Amino acid sequence: MAPPFRSTFLGRQSLPERRFVTDALRTETVGGILLLAAAVAALLFANTPLRDVYDDLRTFSFGPEALHLHLSVASWAKDGLLAIFFFVAGIELKRELVAGELRDPKAAALPVVAALCGMVAPALVYVAVNAAGGGSLDGWAVPTATDIAFALAVLAVIGTGLPAALRAFLLTLAVVDDLFAVLIIVIFFTDEIAFLPLVLSFVGLAVFWLLHHEGVRGWYLYVPLAVVIWALMHAGGVHPTVAGVAMGLILRCTTRDGEEHSPAEHIEHLVRPLAAGVAVPLFAFFAAGVSVSGDAVSGVFTRPETLGVVLGLVVGKTLGVFGGSWLAARFTRAELNEDLEWADVLAVASLAGIGFTVSLLIDELAFTEDPVLSDRVKAAVLIGSLLAAVWASILLKWRNARYRKLCAEEDLDEDLDGIPDIYERDNPEYHLRMAAILEARAAEHRRLAEVAAAKDTGDHGPA
Structure with a gap:
């Protein structure tokens, strides 16, 4: 009797999916380096004599008061620029649901459970610490x-x-994380609803969908419409980043006849560099400027709110993502990829403890009435993320030699056709090409050996 079929956890992706993930993460990596630089710059400004200049810039307000848009520079970064980030997040989520890791409910169960546990566990850690510490x-x-x-x-x-x-697992975790973050913002951080502007924002989204569905093109139509939708949702009392996610989810992720790329893929290619390279770093610059004096740092480990954040990121995230992955694999009878070990899942789970952009956003929403505590929690986010990064780096470095070998095997393309060999080993034409390549190499080796032998004969033979 044949053994029951068992799915593979962290199995090989399709080639198009792998290429998409690689391109997306390459842009995110550049954006992440800019994000680090922006955070460091904010800390320098906030902890030097330039502090007053930094504060004046953050609090400088502009915009039409009648439209509820007379906002500080920091608020424009939080409410406006992050809407671009969440627009890209909406596109990513739509694509994952249509063509990515989340399209198959059975395969999606593993990363979704891991991401959900990776959000519940830190919240429980925070609640436990603060319930015990008052x-x-x-x-x-x-x-x-x-x-x-x-x-x-x-x-x-x-x-x-x-x-x-x-x-791919890390990207899917982040996409699902962003989805739940939006739900948290909508459900728990929406206080007063202005009915008319909110309804009008939904009408704007319907117009956006209709134009897109009918194939109408032209940025000069969609950009002003997007700004109107964003402004109406802001006036309606719902955090305007939700408008970004909604518009991202509307975009079509499938191709039609004559299209090389879907509209969502094309727009994401244009907007992702703006989100990763401009919007998020600027938000970080205006949000991460907190005091990191000795008293401030030591206070992070004594106040329950800040200690809860640090332990939530470092311990809760790691245990949540790793535990959720292990339990999901066990109960779905999924086998871990034979090239990997559970230590690798633990390393990625630790890496998921780096919470920065959305954590800072939620902090500002949660502690609006207490800016002093908000700044302390921001410091806790920075310290917790730093500790998670150090812990993850240790685990990843320990396995780095193995990762290098796996990456080399995944990228190997001996027949030089632009397709990694691991995707062609079941293709008879690939084996014919490789046989011809090997024969050509053998013939070249024989020729070089004959040339070398002829030289040796000429050098040592009789004059």
Whole structure:
């Protein structure tokens, strides 16, 4: 009797999916390095004599008051620029649901359970610490987010890479994370609803969908419409980043006759560099400027709110993602990819503890009425993310030699046809090409040997 079929956890992706993930993560890596630079610049400004200049810039306000858009520069970065980031997140989610890791419910169960556990566990850690220490429970959602750009920047800095399956897993975790983060923002951080502007924003989204569905093109139509939708949702009391996600989800991710790329893929290719390279770093610059004096740092480990954030990111995220992955694999009878070990899943789970962009956003929403505590929690996000990065770096460096070998095997293309050999080993034409290549190499070796022998004869023979 044949053994029952068992799916593979972290199995090989299709070639188009792998290429998409590689391109997406390459842009995110560059954006992550810019994000790191922006965070460092913010800390320098906030902890030097330039502090007053930095504060004046952050608090400078402009915009039409009648439209509820007379906002500070920091608020424009939080409410406006992050809408671009969440627009890309919406496209990523739509693509994952249509053509990516989430299209098959059975295959999607593993990363979704891992991501969900990776958000629940940090929240529980935060609540436990603050319930025991008498702290505020308002910040329970702060340590639930993963910042993939920051995580990839850490990989770039420490000089290690991940095999394709782990890269895809990390990207899927981040996409699902972003989805749940949006739901958290909508459900828990929406206070007063202005009915008319919110309804009009939904009408705008319907117009956006209709124009896109009918194939109408022209950025000069969609960009002003997107701004109107964003402004109406902002006036309606819902955080305007939700408008970005909604518009991203509307875009079509499938191709039609005569199309080389879907509209979503084309637009994402244009907007992702703007989101990763401009929007998120600018938000980080205006959000991460907190005091890192000795008292401020030591206070992170004494206040329950800040300690809850640090432990949530470092311990909760790791246990949640790893435990969720292990339990999902066990109960779905999925076998781990034979090239990987559970230690690799633990390393990625630790990397997921780097929460920055969305964590800072949720902090500002959770502690709006207490800016002093908000700054302390921001410091906790920075310290927690740093500790998670160090812990993940240790685990990844330990396995780095194995990762290099796997990456080399995945990229090997001996027949030089632009397709990695691992995707062609079941193709008879590939074996014919390789046989011809090997024969050509053998013939070249024989020729070189004959030339060398002839030289030796000429050098040592009789004059």
